[in-house]
Amino acid sequence: MGSLKIENIRKSFGQVDVLKGIDLEVADGEFVIFVGPSGCGKSTLLRVIAGLEDATSGDILIDGKKVNNTPPAKRGIAMVFQTYALYPHLSVRDNMGLGLKQAGKPAEEIKERTKIASSMLSLDDYLERRPAELSGGQRQRVAIGRAIVREPELFLFDEPLSNLDAALRVNTRLEIARLHRQLKATMIYVTHDQVEAMTLADKIVVLNKGRIEQVGSPMELYNAPQTIFVAGFIGSPQMNLIDATKLGQSGARTIGVRPEHIDVSKTSGEWKGSVIHVEHLGADTIIYLQTDFGPLTVRLFGEHQYEVDSTLFATPMPGRTYRFDNDGQAIKG
Amino acid sequence: MAKPTASPLRTGLVHLALGAYTLIALFPVFLVVINSFKDRASIFRDPLAIPTPSTFSLIGYNTVLTQGDFVLYFQNSFIVTAVSIFFVLLFGAMAAFALSEYRFKGNTLMGLYLALGIMIPIRLGTVAILQGMVAAGLVNTLTALILVYTAQGLPLAVFILNEFMRTVSDDLKNAGRIDGLSEYSIFFRLVLPLVKPAMATVAVFTMIPIWNDLWFPLILAPSDATKTVTLGSQVFIGQFVTNWNAVLAALTLAIVPVLVLYLIFSRQLIRGITSGAVK
Numbered sequence: 001m002g003s004l005k006i007e008n009i010r011k012s013f014g015q016v017d018v019l020k021g022i023d024l025e026v027a028d029g030e031f032v033i034f035v036g037p038s039g040c041g042k043s044t045l046l047r048v049i050a051g052l053e054d055a056t057s058g059d060i061l062i063d064g065k066k067v068n069n070t071p072p073a074k075r076g077i078a079m080v081f082q083t084y085a086l087y088p089h090l091s092v093r094d095n096m097g098l099g100l101k102q103a104g105k106p107a108e109e110i111k112e113r114t115k116i117a118s119s120m121l122s123l124d125d126y127l128e129r130r131p132a133e134l135s136g137g138q139r140q141r142v143a144i145g146r147a148i149v150r151e152p153e154l155f156l157f158d159e160p161l162s163n164l165d166a167a168l169r170v171n172t173r174l175e176i177a178r179l180h181r182q183l184k185a186t187m188i189y190v191t192h193d194q195v196e197a198m199t200l201a202d203k204i205v206v207l208n209k210g211r212i213e214q215v216g217s218p219m220e221l222y223n224a225p226q227t228i229f230v231a232g233f234i235g236s237p238q239m240n241l242i243d244a245t246k247l248g249q250s251g252a253r254t255i256g257v258r259p260e261h262i263d264v265s266k267t268s269g270e271w272k273g274s275v276i277h278v279e280h281l282g283a284d285t286i287i288y289l290q291t292d293f294g295p296l297t298v299r300l301f302g303e304h305q306y307e308v309d310s311t312l313f314a315t316p317m318p319g320r321t322y323r324f325d326n327d328g329q330a331i332k333g
Numbered sequence: 334m335a336k337p338t339a340s341p342l343r344t345g346l347v348h349l350a351l352g353a354y355t356l357i358a359l360f361p362v363f364l365v366v367i368n369s370f371k372d373r374a375s376i377f378r379d380p381l382a383i384p385t386p387s388t389f390s391l392i393g394y395n396t397v398l399t400q401g402d403f404v405l406y407f408q409n410s411f412i413v414t415a416v417s418i419f420f421v422l423l424f425g426a427m428a429a430f431a432l433s434e435y436r437f438k439g440n441t442l443m444g445l446y447l448a449l450g451i452m453i454p455i456r457l458g459t460v461a462i463l464q465g466m467v468a469a470g471l472v473n474t475l476t477a478l479i480l481v482y483t484a485q486g487l488p489l490a491v492f493i494l495n496e497f498m499r500t501v502s503d504d505l506k507n508a509g510r511i512d513g514l515s516e517y518s519i520f521f522r523l524v525l526p527l528v529k530p531a532m533a534t535v536a537v538f539t540m541i542p543i544w545n546d547l548w549f550p551l552i553l554a555p556s557d558a559t560k561t562v563t564l565g566s567q568v569f570i571g572q573f574v575t576n577w578n579a580v581l582a583a584l585t586l587a588i589v590p591v592l593v594l595y596l597i598f599s600r601q602l603i604r605g606i607t608s609g610a611v612k
Contacts, residue, residue, distance in 0.1 A: 052507045073513030085504035089526050102513035146508075158504075 002028045002063070002076075002153040002186030004049065009058035011044055018044045020210040022058070026188065026203075031180050033189045033197045035233070036207035042190045043158060045207070049188065050079050050156050062153060073102065075154075078147035082159040084139045086131040092118075092142050093127040096149045110149075117148040120179070137168045144176070148183070157189040161196060173199060194234055198222075206230050228328035231256045237286060237297045244323070246293035252323035252331055259286065259299035261320035269313025271296065275306050289314060362588065369393050369581035376577055393578030396569070397586065400579070402557065406565035411590070413475055413561060414543045417482035421539050422532055424483070425490025426498075430520050432491070433498040434506070444495065450488030455481065456548060466553055473556040481549050486539040493538075497531035498524060533601035537594070544591055562587045 004026040011019040018041045026032050034042040047053040049060060051072035060067050067075050078099075086095050096117060097110045118124050121141045131139055140160060147155055160176070161169045177200055180187055191197055197204050198218045206213040206221065206229070214221060214230045225231035231239045237259045244252045263269070264287065273289030273296055285304045289296040289312060298314055306312065323331040367383055368376050372390035375382070382388070397403050432444050455462075462481060463472075471477040501524050509519045525532070550564040566583040569576040 047507075050507075050511065052510060071513075072507075072511045077511065079508065079511050081504035081508060083502055083504045085502060085508035087505070087508075087523065098514075099512035146512075150512075 004154060004186065004188070005059075005061040005064070006045075006049070007059040007061070009045070009048060009060070010056045011041075011048060011053065012056045018210055019048070019055070022210075022212055024205060024212065024215065026186060029184050029186055031187045031189065031200060031202045032205060033191060033201040033203070034205045034207055035191055035194060035197045036213075037233075038192060040207040041210040042192075042207045046079075046156055046158055046188065046190045049154075050077055051075050073099070076152050077154045077156055078150040078152035079156040079158065080140075080143045080147050080160045082162055084131070084136075084143045084163070086139055086142055086146075088131055091128050091130060092123060092134070092145075095131065095142055096146045099146065099150045113149050113151070114145075117145040120148065120182070121145050121175070136164055137172065140164060140172060141175070144179070148179070153186065155185055155187040157187065157191075159191055160189075161191070161193070176200065194236065198234070204234075206233060208233075224330070225256075225322065226330050228254055228256070228324045228330075231322055231324070231330070237299060239322070240296050241324075242293055242296075253326045254324040254328075256322035256324060257316045257320065259297040260301075261317045262296075262298045263315045263317060264298055264300065265313045265315070266311075267313065269315040271314045273312055273314060275308050275310050275312055277308065278306055287312070365581050365584050365588075369578070369585040371578075373578055376581075390578070393576075393580075393582030394586075396576060396579040397582045402560075403562070403565060403583065403586070405558070406560050406562045407586075407590075409475060409559055410544060410561040410563075410587075413478045413482065414540055416475075416479045417486060417543050418536050418539050420479070420483040421486035421490050422536060425487050425535065426494050426525060426528070426532070427520070428487070428491045429494035429498050430524060432495050444491075447491045448488055450485070451492060455485045459548070459552060463552055471553075473554050473559050475554065475559055477553040478549055478559075478561075481553065482539075482543045482546075486535075486543070489538060490535045493535050494528060494531055497528045501527050530601045533598040537598050540594060541591060544587070 004024075006022055006024040009019055009022040010017070022041075022045060034045060036042045044053060048055045051060075051067065051070060055068070062075055062077070072079075087098065090098065093114055096114045100110045100113065114127075118127055121144060123138070123141055123145055126134060126138060126142075131142065134142065140163070144160070157176070161172055164172060173196060176187075176189075180200075189196075189200065201218055203215060204218055204221055205215050208229050213233075214226045216224075218234075221230055221234045225234065228241065232241060235258055239256045239258045240262075242255045242257070244250070244255050247255060249255060271291050271293075273291035275287060276290050276295070277288045279286040279288075280303065282303070283301065285300045285302070287298045287300065287304075287306060289298060291314070296314060325331055364380065368380060370384040370390065370393075371382075371388045372392060375384075375388035384390075428447060432440060432447075466472050466477045471480070505523055506519050509523050514522065545563060546561075547563045547567070550559075550561045551567075554560070555564065562583065566580055566587070569579040569583065
């Protein structure tokens with residue numbers, strides 16, 4: 001009951017093409033996350049799905065029904081915004097109930113549904129307050145509550161956590177994951193934070209310059225990036241991307257290896273480098289090396305002591321390197 | 334924000350300048366008010382003196398309230414000003430909303446066209462306006478004044494409100510759209526309450542020139558039934574004899590409503606003026 005199909009969506013603002021032909025299918029109950037750098041079109045795509053922007057061409061189908069000309073309120077969607085976008089002059093209760101009131105639902109039903117949503121988000125004590133009297137985290141929960149009350153086919157989240165501080169972000173992330181399990185609703189979520197994407201998504205859609213780079217589960221994207229862009233975007237610290245000619249390898253333009261897939265040794269190894277900087281994160285140690293072919297990042301688990309300027313040898317783990325051709329596409333095998 | 338390094342001397346000079354300006358601005362008002370409470374002879378003998386028991390007189394007010402039909406004039410001024418402000422705010426806000434919210438061809442051009450009235454005084458068109466009003470049979474009606482004043486106030490209203498409406502969060506408007514609010518509901522229920530300070534600013538800036546105007550009442554509505562306060566006061570100014578008591582009393586009375594409205598709006602007004610500059 002909450003499937004979404006996007007067919008060849010294009011969107012231009014004047015001369016600028018923001019979306020250059022997007023095709024995507026989202027199954028009922030899936031949690032899909034759009035990630036990409038700023039300006040990649042992910043928010044625009046979400047707004048096109050919501051009906052807040054008209055696509056220049058292409059079709060949007062929700063539950064198999066074409067909704068190109070359906071106004072946002074009738075698409076069976078609910079949206080949570082980055083800036084919360086609560087109605088400042090309404091109480092929490094009225095904020096949550098406004099959509100149903102506009103749809104002409106009876107007062108009893110509105111009350112019932114508001115109650116369910118508010119207890120789900122532990123907002124019961126705040127129902128009579130105005131948004132200005134709430135903290136950032138509470139405001140975002142109200143915004144999520146407002147979406148739940150509508151019982152939509154499709155939840156749309158537009159960077160809902162970016163205005164929250166780090167601790168609150170983790171909590172709210174867990175809350176959203178719990179809601180998804182509980183409601184079994186289809187959710188589409190936009191973020192530029194790959195941690196959110198990796199932790200929440202059933203399926204990640206990586207967007208770059210108005211095109212889909214790759215669609216897949218978090219682990220598919222991590223283990224088998226199809227393009228050099230996805231390889232660089234997913235994973236932190238970033239994958240090392242090395243010019244193949246400098247390594248003397250043929251048949252590929254770029255060699256990729258993740259920082260966590262490199263072993264180091266003080267005595268021998270494939271690549272020689274000197275330590276520029278070491279970051280101790282407790283669970284991890286991140287070493288930045290300068291080598292003949294450029295900088296190299298290595299991530300070791302646990303605590304390790306290395307002196308700056310000392311010499312280290314790095315060796316990629318077998319079977320854990322990626323090769324990319326001239327167009328940035330992954331070379332299989 | 335106050336700079337912590339501002340020296341007392343600097344602050345003192347700033348306050349001196351502000352104080353001097355306040356005195357200069359208030360002096361004529363002060364003069365009108367004190368002289369309105371004096372008898373004719375003492376107005377001329379010593380215009381700067383404050384009324385004392387021996388010079389105190391309410392003769393001016395008596396004349397005004399008994400001789401002229403001042404209740405009617407006040408009522409006319411009120412109707413004209415209030416209705417004009419209402420239309421200026423309504424249409425100005427609507428135009429500003431359309432310009433700031435919707436992307437359409439000629440948006441910028443339309444905005445410039447609407448702001449043109451700030452630069453070109455409406456009085457240049459007096460002759461044409463008068464001809465139009467005569468043709469439409471609106472001479473000597475309050476409607477004529479309301480129409481002219483609405484036109485006169487709109488450019489500034491559109492200009493100021495347009496800037497303010499751009500600051501209203503897009504997400505909020507979009508949330509309203511998803512909740513099924515119509516564009517009109519979004520305008521009236523979400524955007525207007527948020528630009529209230531700007532509305533107050535526009536209301537005051539619109540109100541004062543309308544209330545004080547002598548030009549258009551004199552030309553478009555000089556009949557006794559449609560006289561405004563400023564025009565009504567003129568009956569006491571003759572070619573040979575001027576009843577200064579009455580003129581000053583009428584002017585004092587005319588200041589009061591403006592003052593009251595200003596006090597009501599001033600908090601919002603100051604917020605409106607500064608909120609663009611300091612975030």
